[in-house]
Amino acid sequence: MSETASSSPVVVLVEPQMGENIGAAARAMANFGLTDLRLVRPRDGWPNEKATAAASRADHVIAATRVFDSVEAAIADLGFVYATTARDRDLTKEVVGPVEAGRRLRGFAAQSVKTGLLFGRERWGLDNDEIALADQILTLPVVPEFASLNIAQAVLVIAYEWRKAGFEAEDGGLPFGMPERSPPATKEELVHLFEHLESALDERSFFRPAEKREPMVRNLRAIFQRVQLTAQEVRTLRGIIATLEGRPTRPTKVKGPAKTSKDDEAPLPDGDGGEPG
Structure with a gap:
């Protein structure tokens, strides 16, 4: 102002x-x-x-x-x-x-x-x-x-x-605003993240004993749901998971065990999260 x-x-x-x-x-x-x-x-x-x-x-x-x-x-x-x-x-x-x-x-x-x-x-x-x-x-x-x-x-x-007193908001008039964020992740994007993470953890036998897999999965998903991830953050996390898996590519969709094919692969995001695959 x-x-x-x-x-x-x-x-x-x-x-x-x-x-x-x-x-x-x-x-x-x-x-x-x-x-x-x-x-x-x-x-x-x-x-x-x-x-x-x-x-x-x-x-x-x-x-x-x-x-x-x-x-x-x-x-x-x-x-x-x-x-x-x-x-x-x-x-x-x-x-x-x-x-x-x-x-x-x-x-x-x-x-x-x-x-x-x-x-x-x-x-x-x-x-x-x-x-x-x-x-x-x-x-x-x-x-x-x-x-x-x-x-x-x-x-x-x-x-x-x-x-x-010249601003409606209590902290109005700041010389900079909140940085623009990527839009919130859709539920579909979140489900793909969950499935990708869970399949990677399955490969490492994380869910032990087997009978506790279901409540452990629910707890993991609850953690990420509370964060209110953006679409860009989901892409970054999936890139991290793919890197930890030791693969130069990551699946754009994950259903069941993490298996990729030439038709179901996308480049890893850049170091800062990059663009969607």
């Missing part, structure tokens, strides 16, 4: 002190599709070489970063703003966690409302006047005795929840 600058929240860092933290925050933003970074009175000025180095290929975020003289100016065009803080403030504002915030931000985006996330200084966060400018407080479920997070860490967590 691609995000646009108009749909994703703005990240505002208030008086950030270290360029490395700005760069790490930019990288966290890029990881989860946020692109609009705004700085309020950065201590070491802007641009900042240390921020660029720490951004680690999030150059598009760094290049578009804007600097403002006040929080009011930085959020002037936003319709809804979260103030991030872990401190207990004497302010009558609703407090939400990152999961709920992600959902609400998505809802605002669907209504074309531009939103923002306000982060405070490394040492002491946001002051009450700055929090008062926000609509709600966003806090993380941290351990109270150790509630302080690095700015980039906080940006990462909230950006992650924002992105995750």
Whole structure:
């Protein structure tokens, strides 16, 4: 899913002190599709070489970063703003966690409302006047005795929840999906595998004593049935059995003892399972 600058929240860092933290925050933003970074009175000025180095290929975020003289100016065009803080403030504002915030931000985006996330200084966060400018407080479920997070860490967590809220599946948006599998083996293919295996085991006198052959066969078949083999996996297993039998070919169908003829043979699959014979 691609995000646009108009749909994703703005990240505002208030008086950030270290360029490395700005760069790490930019990288966290890029990881989860946020692109609009705004700085309020950065201590070491802007641009900042240390921020660029720490951004680690999030150059598009760094290049578009804007600097403002006040929080009011930085959020002037936003319709809804979260103030991030872990401190207990004497302010009558609703407090939400990152999961709920992600959902609400998505809802605002669907209504074309531009939103923002306000982060405070490394040492002491946001002051009450700055929090008062926000609509709600966003806090993380941290351990109270150790509630302080690095700015980039906080940006990462909230950006992650924002992105995750945009997918229906709980683990949606992964950069790769499950590998394509061969179709499930048909019952006919499974029966041929069973018969092939059982005939090979008969040749090696595996089923002993003879009167226990029937329950042993049932148990073997139950093992393979639980695995839910694909057609390719069946072909691979039959190739393995034929190799263990010491034959350069394997029967395409096995009925009874494993005997092959020129009309009932197929090449072995390749080492990775190959194609059907």
